[in-house]
Amino acid sequence: MSAKNRENATGIVVWVNGPVVRARCEAGFRMLEVVKVGGAGLVGEVIGIHGDLATIQVYEDTSGLRPGEVVEGSGSPLSIELGPGLVSQVMDGIQRPLKRLRAAAGDFIHRGVSVPRLDRERRWEFEPRLEKGTMVEGGEILGIVPETPLVEHRILVPIGVRGELVSVAGPGPYTVDEIVARVDACGAEIPLTMRQHWEVRRPRPVRERLMPSVPLLTGQRIIDVFFPLAKGGTAAIPGGFGTGKTVTQNNLAKWCDADIIVYIGCGERGNEMTGVLTDFPQLKDPRSGRPLMERTILIANTSNMPVAAREASIYTGVAIAEYFRDMGYHVAVMADSTSRWAEALREISGRLEEMPAEEGFPAYLATRLAEFYERAGRVVTLSGEEGSISIIGAVSPPGGDFSEPVTQHTKRFVRCFWSLDKELASARFFPSINPMDSYSEYDRSVEAWWQEASEEDFGALKERARSILREDSGLQQIVRLIGEDALPDDQKMTVLAARLLREGFLQQDAFEPVDMYALPDKQVKMLRAILRFCDMGRVLVRKGIPAGRLRDLESYLVLQRMKSTVGNEETDRIDAIVHETEEEMYRTFPIDERDFFAISDRPPAGGRPGGRK
């Protein structure tokens, strides 16, 4: 039964506990129906029904609300408005555009203030893509609107609509409420505008799901090379306070090669969110040089905003992401932080007097987390395009203790785990992703892409670097006990190689202009250069040269610093560095290039003249 077929129900408030309200209603609300509560018209959602008693979570502050006030049903579930005008917006957890709210209500937004989610006045240049007489189905691209210089908004036929296009508007400026097409669905004419609705908690349908096998490039070496995320994949960034979750999320938002970024600032303190809100508008898109906001949507729900809206914010974010995915875009969703979101669940659950499970979180915490991450994926859309949603959730476990429920449950549902390490962060080693505790299950599936892009045996290169780091991690325990000097020389060489890998490759400063992001070509060349040094070093050590002497080489310093001395566009210089490294080794030590030839995986670069001493 459609909402239009009945009078919307009304009820009377009988009980108020923070954001949770109970109302008695004879005719009955529906589960998940949106309601307006009290004289102020606070927006809420029915989350439980028991007889004629409905439990409602309210998205606005309920101070002053009294029993006896009226609750009005809307007949429809919590939905968002989709259409041109979404990109560049900053909105709250239930999609209220903050800028326009401010214009309507001033700096301190009063409760119950309502402005349309999408601007009703603005005209958008619509250009039809389908002709009159075409049979259409939900999800097809009806026309396009240049929404920002970076985003072409593809107007989709709403899901569920099917029939013959009996009219299509010509190219020209239209508001989101003007009719741009009419569909004849078995005799019933459906007018289409550029604005449509979608329930936030319901995943949008797709034609087919694909394997995530293309990397979402982030420009962060430790992620791209060692713990890659695939387009359509899921990742978690767990870490204690100050370990770099926000900086990492911001970095990914800035540099990752998604077409659209949806950034959900969820329950973080107001001043941290201010950082995001003031930072983002200043950022430039590295590919086009245009403001990054022209392909970004920000959802801001700070810790002092009502908890129920925080609970809704991640669904709002992911539903918007699905809409853009359905246009054939690659979308990256960042949620910072899912722990604050889980706390909102806990608070509401507590007020509902539900039986708590681990650490007071409701028993359905795991299901809710799963539902969120399951909305990621690489798909073929209903219109036959390829699109994807990658979800990256920050987790902030209290006291940095990863055994707590949110981290543990998240770990079950994500396939990439970038574990931030307090010790590394306090040593100012960033990104503080601990290579021993982190993992990515996309490692193998994106390898073919890298192999092709780099024309290298990328898998082997990476594995060699990994084994150095692994070996070193075992040796560090001994080093801590008896010191590095007590190690035999070949092990000293491993420690030296691992140090060079960490300092020269894994470490990457988010605020250093040359190194803030690295293109794949630079990443692969850097890795190869460092491993070349390590291989040659190993040969030298076997010939009796102390590992410590390698550290004194000029090349060691050059390799350690090349991340910030060589820009993305000048990677030829890395080839030159490799060449100079070899030259220095031949010059410094009594060796022959054949020694290297026999042991390392490939002959020295650049067809060197042989027989040098």
Ligand code: ADP
């Ligand atoms: P969290 O969100 O985990 O509390 P932040 O992301 O705010 O931590 O990071 C804390 C500080 O660590 C930042 O202010 C910054 O100085 C430093 N930091 C984190 N990541 C990096 C990075 N990749 N490069 C340089 N500095 C970083």
